[in-house]
Amino acid sequence: MNRLQSFALTIVQVIVLTLFWLVAQRVVQYFHFPIPANLVGMILLFIFILTGVVRADWLRKGATWLVAEMLLFFVPAVMAVMKYPTLIRQHGLQIVSVIFLSTLCVIIVTAIVVDRMHRIELGLALRHRRHQALKNAKRRDQ
Numbered sequence: 162m163n164r165l166q167s168f169a170l171t172i173v174q175v176i177v178l179t180l181f182w183l184v185a186q187r188v189v190q191y192f193h194f195p196i197p198a199n200l201v202g203m204i205l206l207f208i209f210i211l212t213g214v215v216r217a218d219w220l221r222k223g224a225t226w227l228v229a230e231m232l233l234f235f236v237p238a239v240m241a242v243m244k245y246p247t248l249i250r251q252h253g254l255q256i257v258s259v260i261f262l263s264t265l266c267v268i269i270v271t272a273i274v275v276d277r278m279h280r281i282e283l284g285l286a287l288r289h290r291r292h293q294a295l296k297n298a299k300r301r302d303q
Contacts, residue, residue, distance in 0.1 A: 167222070170222055170223075171223050171226050172223075174219070174220045174222050174224070174226075175223040175226060175227060177219075177220060177223065178206075178220060178223050178227065181205055181206050182198060182199055182202040184202070184205065185198040185199065185200075185201035186198040186202075188201055188205075189201055206220075
Protein backbone atom coordinates (compact mmCIF):
# COMPACT_ATOMS: atom_id res chain seq x y z
CA MET A 162 0.00 0.00 0.00
CA ASN A 163 1.53 3.31 -1.00
CA ARG A 164 1.59 6.43 1.17
CA LEU A 165 -1.39 8.07 -0.52
CA GLN A 166 -3.57 4.98 -0.06
CA SER A 167 -2.45 4.65 3.56
CA PHE A 168 -3.24 8.32 4.18
CA ALA A 169 -6.67 8.00 2.54
CA LEU A 170 -7.42 4.88 4.59
CA THR A 171 -6.46 6.70 7.78
CA ILE A 172 -8.72 9.64 6.89
CA VAL A 173 -11.66 7.33 6.13
CA GLN A 174 -11.17 5.50 9.43
CA VAL A 175 -11.01 8.78 11.37
CA ILE A 176 -14.24 9.83 9.66
CA VAL A 177 -15.91 6.53 10.65
CA LEU A 178 -14.77 6.99 14.26
CA THR A 179 -16.09 10.57 14.15
CA LEU A 180 -19.42 9.27 12.84
CA PHE A 181 -19.64 6.95 15.84
CA TRP A 182 -19.13 9.98 18.07
CA LEU A 183 -21.75 12.02 16.17
CA VAL A 184 -24.31 9.21 16.44
CA ALA A 185 -23.53 8.90 20.14
CA GLN A 186 -23.96 12.66 20.52
CA ARG A 187 -27.45 12.41 19.02
CA VAL A 188 -28.30 9.44 21.25
CA VAL A 189 -27.17 11.32 24.37
CA GLN A 190 -29.17 14.40 23.37
CA TYR A 191 -32.29 12.43 22.45
CA PHE A 192 -32.37 10.20 25.54
CA HIS A 193 -30.85 12.81 27.91
CA PHE A 194 -28.17 10.41 29.13
CA PRO A 195 -26.05 11.80 31.98
CA ILE A 196 -22.84 10.45 30.42
CA PRO A 197 -20.64 12.01 27.72
CA ALA A 198 -21.20 11.17 24.06
CA ASN A 199 -17.63 9.96 23.60
CA LEU A 200 -18.22 7.26 26.23
CA VAL A 201 -21.50 6.23 24.58
CA GLY A 202 -19.67 6.12 21.23
CA MET A 203 -16.97 3.88 22.66
CA ILE A 204 -19.61 1.57 24.12
CA LEU A 205 -21.42 1.44 20.75
CA LEU A 206 -18.18 0.70 18.93
CA PHE A 207 -17.28 -1.96 21.50
CA ILE A 208 -20.66 -3.64 21.03
CA PHE A 209 -20.24 -3.53 17.24
CA ILE A 210 -16.77 -5.09 17.56
CA LEU A 211 -18.02 -7.82 19.93
CA THR A 212 -20.92 -8.69 17.64
CA GLY A 213 -18.69 -8.78 14.57
CA VAL A 214 -20.45 -5.91 12.78
CA VAL A 215 -17.14 -4.01 12.82
CA ARG A 216 -13.69 -5.56 12.92
CA ALA A 217 -11.03 -3.77 14.97
CA ASP A 218 -8.62 -4.01 12.01
CA TRP A 219 -10.96 -1.84 9.97
CA LEU A 220 -10.28 1.13 12.25
CA ARG A 221 -6.72 0.48 13.42
CA LYS A 222 -4.89 3.13 11.36
CA GLY A 223 -7.37 5.88 12.20
CA ALA A 224 -7.40 5.03 15.91
CA THR A 225 -3.60 4.88 15.98
CA TRP A 226 -3.37 8.30 14.38
CA LEU A 227 -5.89 9.80 16.82
CA VAL A 228 -4.00 8.40 19.80
CA ALA A 229 -0.67 9.62 18.39
CA GLU A 230 -2.06 13.15 17.98
CA MET A 231 -3.91 13.18 21.30
CA LEU A 232 -1.77 16.01 22.67
CA LEU A 233 -3.13 18.23 19.89
CA PHE A 234 -6.64 17.68 21.23
CA PHE A 235 -5.58 18.66 24.76
CA VAL A 236 -4.02 22.02 23.81
CA PRO A 237 -7.39 23.86 23.96
CA ALA A 238 -8.02 22.43 27.43
CA VAL A 239 -4.60 23.61 28.61
CA MET A 240 -5.25 27.06 27.16
CA ALA A 241 -8.60 27.19 28.97
CA VAL A 242 -6.85 26.40 32.25
CA MET A 243 -4.36 29.20 31.65
CA LYS A 244 -7.26 31.59 31.07
CA TYR A 245 -8.46 31.25 34.71
CA PRO A 246 -5.44 31.73 37.00
CA THR A 247 -7.61 32.78 39.97
CA LEU A 248 -9.49 29.50 39.79
CA ILE A 249 -6.18 27.63 39.76
CA ARG A 250 -4.92 29.63 42.77
CA GLN A 251 -8.11 28.99 44.75
CA HIS A 252 -8.78 25.36 43.84
CA GLY A 253 -5.51 24.20 42.30
CA LEU A 254 -4.70 21.63 44.97
CA GLN A 255 -8.20 20.17 44.79
CA ILE A 256 -8.06 19.99 40.99
CA VAL A 257 -4.63 18.33 41.03
CA SER A 258 -5.82 15.88 43.70
CA VAL A 259 -8.87 14.90 41.67
CA ILE A 260 -6.75 14.47 38.53
CA PHE A 261 -4.19 12.38 40.42
CA LEU A 262 -6.77 10.16 42.14
CA SER A 263 -8.84 9.64 39.00
CA THR A 264 -5.71 8.76 37.01
CA LEU A 265 -4.67 6.34 39.73
CA CYS A 266 -8.14 4.75 39.65
CA VAL A 267 -7.96 4.35 35.88
CA ILE A 268 -4.51 2.77 36.12
CA ILE A 269 -5.62 0.34 38.85
CA VAL A 270 -8.82 -0.69 37.05
CA THR A 271 -6.93 -1.10 33.77
CA ALA A 272 -4.31 -3.27 35.48
CA ILE A 273 -6.99 -5.45 37.05
CA VAL A 274 -8.86 -5.87 33.75
CA VAL A 275 -5.66 -6.65 31.83
CA ASP A 276 -4.62 -9.17 34.49
CA ARG A 277 -8.01 -10.89 34.43
CA MET A 278 -8.12 -10.99 30.64
CA HIS A 279 -4.57 -12.39 30.56
CA ARG A 280 -5.58 -15.14 33.00
CA ILE A 281 -8.65 -15.93 30.90
CA GLU A 282 -6.53 -16.14 27.75
CA LEU A 283 -4.02 -18.41 29.49
CA GLY A 284 -6.86 -20.66 30.65
CA LEU A 285 -8.34 -20.81 27.16
CA ALA A 286 -4.93 -21.58 25.66
CA LEU A 287 -4.39 -24.36 28.21
CA ARG A 288 -7.83 -25.78 27.48
CA HIS A 289 -7.11 -25.66 23.75
CA ARG A 290 -3.77 -27.45 24.20
CA ARG A 291 -5.41 -30.16 26.32
CA HIS A 292 -8.14 -30.58 23.72
CA GLN A 293 -5.55 -30.90 20.95
CA ALA A 294 -3.54 -33.39 23.01
CA LEU A 295 -6.67 -35.54 23.54
CA LYS A 296 -7.43 -35.39 19.82
CA ASN A 297 -3.89 -36.44 18.95
CA ALA A 298 -3.99 -39.26 21.52
CA LYS A 299 -7.25 -40.58 20.06
CA ARG A 300 -5.75 -40.52 16.56
CA ARG A 301 -2.73 -42.48 17.72
CA ASP A 302 -4.95 -45.03 19.45
CA GLN A 303 -6.94 -45.69 16.28
